[in-house]
Amino acid sequence: MSRYSALALLRGALTGQRHWQPAWRDAVPKKSYDVVIIGGGGHGLATAYYLARHHGLRNIAVVEKSWIGGGNTGRNTTIVRSNYRQAPLHNFFEMALKLWEGMSDDLNFNVMFSPRGALFLGHSDSDMRQLAERGDALACDGIDAELLSRDQVAKLVPLLDMADTARFPIQGGMIQRRGGTARHDAVAWGYARAADALGVDIIQNCEVTGFSMAGGRVTGVETTRGPIGADKVGICVAGNSGHVAGLAGIRLPIEAQTLQAFVTEPVKPMIDTVIMSQSLHCYISQSDKGGIVLGGDPDQFPSYAQRGLAPRLEKTAAEAIALVPALSRLRMVRCWSGTTDMSFDGSPIISALPVDGLYLNGGWCYGGFKATPGSGLAYAQLLATGVPHPLAAGFGLDRFARGATIDEAGVGPWPQAR
Amino acid sequence: MLRIDCPHCGPRAQVEFTYERTRDSIVTLAMTPNEAMNTLYSRANPRGWDEELWRHSYGCRQWLLIRRHRTTHAIDSVTPC
Ligand SMILES: Cc1cc2nc3c(=O)[nH]c(=O)nc-3n(C[C@H](O)[C@H](O)[C@H](O)COP(=O)(O)OP(=O)(O)OC[C@H]3O[C@@H](n4cnc5c(N)ncnc54)[C@H](O)[C@@H]3O)c2cc1C
Ligand SMILES: [Zn+2]
Numbered sequence: 001m002s003r004y005s006a007l008a009l010l011r012g013a014l015t016g017q018r019h020w021q022p023a024w025r026d027a028v029p030k031k032s033y034d035v036v037i038i039g040g041g042g043h044g045l046a047t048a049y050y051l052a053r054h055h056g057l058r059n060i061a062v063v064e065k066s067w068i069g070g071g072n073t074g075r076n077t078t079i080v081r082s083n084y085r086q087a088p089l090h091n092f093f094e095m096a097l098k099l100w101e102g103m104s105d106d107l108n109f110n111v112m113f114s115p116r117g118a119l120f121l122g123h124s125d126s127d128m129r130q131l132a133e134r135g136d137a138l139a140c141d142g143i144d145a146e147l148l149s150r151d152q153v154a155k156l157v158p159l160l161d162m163a164d165t166a167r168f169p170i171q172g173g174m175i176q177r178r179g180g181t182a183r184h185d186a187v188a189w190g191y192a193r194a195a196d197a198l199g200v201d202i203i204q205n206c207e208v209t210g211f212s213m214a215g216g217r218v219t220g221v222e223t224t225r226g227p228i229g230a231d232k233v234g235i236c237v238a239g240n241s242g243h244v245a246g247l248a249g250i251r252l253p254i255e256a257q258t259l260q261a262f263v264t265e266p267v268k269p270m271i272d273t274v275i276m277s278q279s280l281h282c283y284i285s286q287s288d289k290g291g292i293v294l295g296g297d298p299d300q301f302p303s304y305a306q307r308g309l310a311p312r313l314e315k316t317a318a319e320a321i322a323l324v325p326a327l328s329r330l331r332m333v334r335c336w337s338g339t340t341d342m343s344f345d346g347s348p349i350i351s352a353l354p355v356d357g358l359y360l361n362g363g364w365c366y367g368g369f370k371a372t373p374g375s376g377l378a379y380a381q382l383l384a385t386g387v388p389h390p391l392a393a394g395f396g397l398d399r400f401a402r403g404a405t406i407d408e409a410g411v412g413p414w415p416q417a418r
Numbered sequence: 419m420l421r422i423d424c425p426h427c428g429p430r431a432q433v434e435f436t437y438e439r440t441r442d443s444i445v446t447l448a449m450t451p452n453e454a455m456n457t458l459y460s461r462a463n464p465r466g467w468d469e470e471l472w473r474h475s476y477g478c479r480q481w482l483l484i485r486r487h488r489t490t491h492a493i494d495s496v497t498p499c
Contacts, residue, residue: 242463251460256488301437301472304465304489309420311433344459400459401452413458 001197004108023189024196027203032229033061035383036221037236038208038244040064042073042184043361043368044236045191045202046376047383049107052198054377055384060200061230062192063223065207069188072238073369075338077261077295079274079283080370081118081179083145085134088394088406089347094143095391096374097178103373109190111182112288117273118179119148119156121323122172127278131174138176148173159270159324167322168280181274181285187372211248217356218248234359234383239304239339241362248355252362253344253400255415258299259366260308262316262335264327266290275323282319284327292330294320298340298366308337340366342415345405350378350388351397359383360397420491425498426478434476441469441483465489471499 002008002021012019035051037044040062051057062068080100082093104110122128128147135145153173154162162170192202203225210222211233220229237244239256266289275284281297296316299309313335321328343349343363348371350361361379364371378389388396399405405413420432440461445454462468465488472482485494 240465242461243465246462246464251456251462253459253461255461255463256465302440302463302468302470302488303491305491307491309432401455415461 001193023193024202027061027201029061029063029203029206029223029225029228030201032220033201034059034230035061035232035234036228036230037062037234038221039071039235039237039240040068040188040192040202040204041071041236041238042069042187042191042372043238043364043375043379044234045188045195046372047234047236047361047379048200049191049195049198050377050380051384052195052200055380057384058199061228062195062200062202063206063208063221063228064202064204067204068192068202069185072338072340073184073188073372075261075336076184076366076369077283077285077293078181078184078369079118079179079276079285080113080182081176081274082143082370083118083134083138083174083176083179084408085137086406086408087137087141089408090138090143091141092374092378092391093370094141095377096371099373099377100182101178103187103190107190107194109186109193111186111190113180113182114288115178115180117175117177119153119173119175119273119275121153121170121275121277122174123168123170123277123279125171128171131172131278135174144176144178146175146177148175156273157271157275159326161323161325168277168319175273179274181287183288184369191376208244209247211358213355218358232357232359232383234361234379236361236379238362238364238368239341241341241360243304245353245360248353248358250353250355252349252360253397254341254349254363255302256304256339257301257342257415258303258305258308258337259295259340260299260312260335260337261293261295262313262332263287263291263293264330265333267292267330270326271324277323280319280323282316282323284320284324291333292327298342304339306337306339308335340364344400344413344415345407346409347406348375348395349397350375350382350392350395352382352386353397420493422472422484422493423496424474424477424480424482425496426480427474430474430477434474436473436475438471438473438481441471444471467494
């Protein structure tokens with residue numbers, strides 16, 4: 001792999017930029033691998049990269065049913081932050097956030113990580129109390145959290161409706177200044193290129209359709225491009241977790257649901273932070289191209305359709321316009337949806353499965369983009385050594401039976417928590 | 419949007435209804451703790467047909483059993499329950 005650099009670009013200028021090579025090989029499946037990762041999203045590609053980079057494995061394949069990064073990696077609203085209330089979550093996401101900070105250098109690929117601040121608005125005394133409590137919990141673990149007054153919020157985002165008569169009056173907020181956004185496609189491509197350089201085979205247009213097993217152990221996968229042998233298989237298919245685990249006869253505490261997002265026409269910079277809310281479910285940011293990116297609640301019934309319902313968009317747009325009235329002048333140019341793996345406590349599962357050699361990384365709900373590097377790192381460790389990463393030790397599948405769920409929203413066994 | 423044909427109220431917009439859970443995840447009093455846990459916390463989650471409990475929350479408020487396809491969103495049957 002030739003390194004990307006300003007010098008290489010200049011040198012390329014002398015030869016008409018004809019030096020560019022494909023960023024990864026289009027691999028043909030071999031007969032067998034030490035580890036097969038199912039799913040070429042950010043998480044699967046990061047897992048393969050860290051398996052090669054940290055654990056010295058070289059015989060690895062990532063098997064993707066369509067094109068890499070075409071799932072939720074390429075459909076999400078790219079918000080990156082670590083400011084969750086529960087310690088097992090914020091400590092894990094903080095590990096991931098630190099990896100985001102160095103990712104472009106580490107991968108030699110510009111993922112355009114932009115720590116522009118992740119702001120939660122508070123609309124009531126109770127919101128402010130909860131934000132303060134969350135901030136204290138974060139501070140106890142050394143994670144940055146800053147409680148903002150009403151005036152500070154008004155100064156930070158001048159376009160917010162700060163009137164007392166606003167539909168959602170704003171009392172203050174809490175910001176994580178190190179949070180922000182990143183370029184989603186670049187994350188998939190960056191990990192793919194770096195993993196490929198370490199010998200990982202990235203096999204696209206190859207859907208896993210079944211598992212081969214012998215003596216209660218997985219021995220490989222059946223695919224649309226023929227059988228592939230494997231010592232270990234790691235499922236990493238986001239919204240398709242239930243379907244793929246089902247191919248091995250396993251039922252999971254996960255239900256697939258649709259989450260939508262949409263974007264407006266591009267405009268000059270108007271919002272330079274990520275806006276979220278403690279009470280509403282609407283998140284707003286401005287992409288580098290200038291479009292305002294908006295997302296809200298999932299559709300809240302099971303679906304694999306990657307196609308959402310209009311009322312959800314309407315609700316999200318109504319909330320966004322109430323918060324930032326100027327948005328009412330913009331046209332929506334695109335909307336899309338992804339299939340999310342909603343777990344029953346809203347937290348991820350990085351775990352061995354009840355079939356030897358078979359593992360699961362899923363249940364990220366609609367908050368897994370920010371986890372990408374941490375998820376890959378922790379899953380690689382589990383796959384390579386059989387021992388969970390210490391910061392992911394609480395994400396085992398056994399937590400449901402033990403009553404040790406990590407329920408950030410505090411809503412019980414429902415697949416609609418955040 | 420889905421149009422759900424409520425057996426009590428006729429065809430109504432999906433926003434009036436709330437999804438509750440799948441038919442096979444109803445916990446009964448006769449279950450052992452282990453059975454109850456598995457029933458409550460795990461799902462077949464098929465990329466195809468499943469039977470689901472919905473409620474006509476903003477209509478007649480009755481519980482309904484809906485057989486529905488999770489990829490095409492086709493509704494095969496809606497019955498009172
Ligand atoms: C609209 C939307 C907005 C979101 N916003 C945010 C956000 O702002 N911040 C945040 O942190 N998270 C967000 N998320 C969640 C985040 O996108 C996901 O949690 C995360 O991308 C999951 O990562 P992944 O790489 O595992 O998934 P994916 O990119 O979906 O990768 C899984 C891959 O598996 C492949 N696959 C599936 N079945 C098979 C099979 N049988 N064989 C082979 N391959 C298979 C799929 O094609 C897919 O490419 C959002 C999600 C959506 C849908
Ligand atoms: Zn009715």
